[in-house]
Amino acid sequence: MMDNVAKSRSTAQDADLVENAWLDELTPPSTTRERLLDAAEELVARFGFDAPSVRDIAAAANVRLAAISETFGGLDNLTSAIVERRSPTLAKARLEQLADAQADGPASLEAVVAAFIKPLFARMEVSEKWRHFAQVSAQLGSSAQWDKRLGHFLEIEAPAFLAAMRNAEPDLSQEQAAWCFAFLMGAVASATSATGWVSQLSDGMVEENDLEGMQSELLVYVPAAIRAVAQAVDQVRIGTPLPNPPASTKTRDRILDVAERLFAAHGFYGVSMRKIASAAGISVGLFHYHFKTKEGVFLAMCLRRHPALNEQRWEILEIAREMPQSRERLATVIHAHLCTPASHTKRGGRGWSNYFRAMTTAIPSHGVYWLSTLRVIADDIMHAIVAETVSAVPNLSRRRAYLAYLFANGLVAFCYSGSARIERLSQGALKANDYPSMCEQVLRFHVGGVIGIAAVR
Structure with missing residues (x-):
């Protein structure tokens, strides 16, 4: 019975996030800040953090060149904001699914892994912007320089998942x-x-x-x-x-x-x-x-x-x-x-x-x-x-x-x-x-x- 309740709760969450992702995708960016973030996110997703220039981003966002400094204080702050914008939302969804999986005791390893993977994939299925964010995350993970600066934003949920993995697999050491x-x-x-x-x-x-x-x-x-x-x-x-x-x-x-x-x-x-x-x-x-x-x-x-x-x-x-x-x-x-x-x-x-x-x-x-x-x-x-x-x-x-x-x-x-x-x-x-x-x-x-x-x- 509890398994069915947990499954229903998870299904409802999936439906909510899909609906919200569609809204995110279909609602055009209404502010200069959003247009700049969307444009920079897509360029970084394709070419890495060091490639896009202020001019590239401003042109892609169809805004004035000065808008980046006026809105973010410079290119570095805009780049940081790309990662900061979506990572807390994703971490929250993952932690909620993990909490549901652990509602009646330690979750299985399969449930722990699913709680990490499914929230991202569900958003990517319906939102091109979330696909860009996933690609930005991949760029971040392959660059020591940018990982040092921004990598912690992708690890907000890490302590909870590390503990859940060890609860599910007791032979796993902390280092493993x-x-x-x-x-x-x-x-x-x-x-x-x-x-x-x-x-x-x-x-x-x-x-x-x-x-x-x-x-x-x-x-x-x-x-x-x-x-x-x-x-x-x-x-x-x-x-x-x-x-x-x-x-x-x-x-x-x-x-x-x-x-x-x-x-x-x-x-x-x-x-x-x-x-x-x-x-x-x-x-x-x-x-x-x-x-x-x-x-x-x-x-x-x-x-x-x-x-x-x-x-x-x-x-x-x-x-x-x-x-x-x-x-x-x-x-x-x-x-x-x-x-x-x-x-x-x-x-x-x-x-x-x-x-x-x-x-x-x-x-x-x-x-x-x-x-x-x-x-x-x-x-x-x-x-x-x-x-x-x-x-x-x-x-x-x-x-x-x-x-x-x-x-x-x-x-x-x-x-x-x-x-x-x-x-x-x-x-x-x-x-x-x-x-x-x-x-x-x-x-x-x-x-x-x-x-x-x-x-x-």
């Missing part, structure tokens, strides 16, 4: 719960960013705008992943790091080093050719001589490091192919994908750290150029990782393997962005640069999640 909550946030961010990368990679097998289907898979993947962390059964081997490219005084290499650092801090769309040239101490003309375009320097940056990373991944996949179909084989495949970068980031020097941060800031970005770059540097190895994932797990379809890859992208973005999220969630007990611990937990999480979705017919 913090890792799991961070991974949950990463997987949801990737599932809602809708960049088109995995749709392209899977030749349309995965439709990233299928929110209902994405939610259904996450509701299975995440509880199974958390239980795997609590059980602590999978081990990980961190490989030997590859060296940085040799130090060079050549102008071309100096430009690449500087570009790597700037892309790591500001993302692809937040960096200009002029910025790179100035930081490298050269003229824009000399930059053009070496690389022609910003796209050219970004691709050269990728081609300088990614082949060495992929070579190590291929070697690990060869080991996996010799193993019988088993959980250990899956763990080896996932190690190739998620954990190979850890050895370079931890022991391969600042250059590798900057490179992975530059790549993670690009993961939630939208744009034809970024997708075409991924095709050049990652298509073959990622298709191989998906194929080997299918080979390792009985009954796992290729579609679900691509979905698992999509969720894993969010884990990668969290793990290698340099975000301080894990330090906040663990109240300082864990460190963002503790790569052995991070790698151990992320491998267990993703192995468990993949096996979980494979078990669903």
Whole structure:
């Protein structure tokens, strides 16, 4: 009887939030403040926090250039207001659903995860503005600089969910719960960013705008992943790091080093050719001589490091192919994908750290150029990782393997962005640069999640 009451209450809440989301979507912004927030939110969602200029936002909002300083006091305050506007509303809805789930005692792990995921997806289903907010959240989670400044707004509900996860899964330690909550946030961010990368990679097998289907898979993947962390059964081997490219005084290499650092801090769309040239101490003309375009320097940056990373991944996949179909084989495949970068980031020097941060800031970005770059540097190895994932797990379809890859992208973005999220969630007990611990937990999480979705017919 109580289950039916709780279900009815949840259904009523869903109906209310859908109605309110429709009102939010259909009511045109009535003030300059709302128009600016909507315009800035959409631009940040697509291109990251550092890309939109005052002029870009004012033009998109169809307001005077001075309106931003008059309304918000400047671009920085407007950027903060984007995150502050919706995050309390979402946190409140999540906490209310969690409270309902716990009304008669500790909630199941499935109910805890649903309380986190469903309120966001319900709003996204009926409101393009909430889709933009979800994409803004993904941008925030992949940028260490912006996460440090605004990340706490996305963690208002974290203490209640960390406690609920441990009540549902008593074997989960405080530190493991913090890792799991961070991974949950990463997987949801990737599932809602809708960049088109995995749709392209899977030749349309995965439709990233299928929110209902994405939610259904996450509701299975995440509880199974958390239980795997609590059980602590999978081990990980961190490989030997590859060296940085040799130090060079050549102008071309100096430009690449500087570009790597700037892309790591500001993302692809937040960096200009002029910025790179100035930081490298050269003229824009000399930059053009070496690389022609910003796209050219970004691709050269990728081609300088990614082949060495992929070579190590291929070697690990060869080991996996010799193993019988088993959980250990899956763990080896996932190690190739998620954990190979850890050895370079931890022991391969600042250059590798900057490179992975530059790549993670690009993961939630939208744009034809970024997708075409991924095709050049990652298509073959990622298709191989998906194929080997299918080979390792009985009954796992290729579609679900691509979905698992999509969720894993969010884990990668969290793990290698340099975000301080894990330090906040663990109240300082864990460190963002503790790569052995991070790698151990992320491998267990993703192995468990993949096996979980494979078990669903």
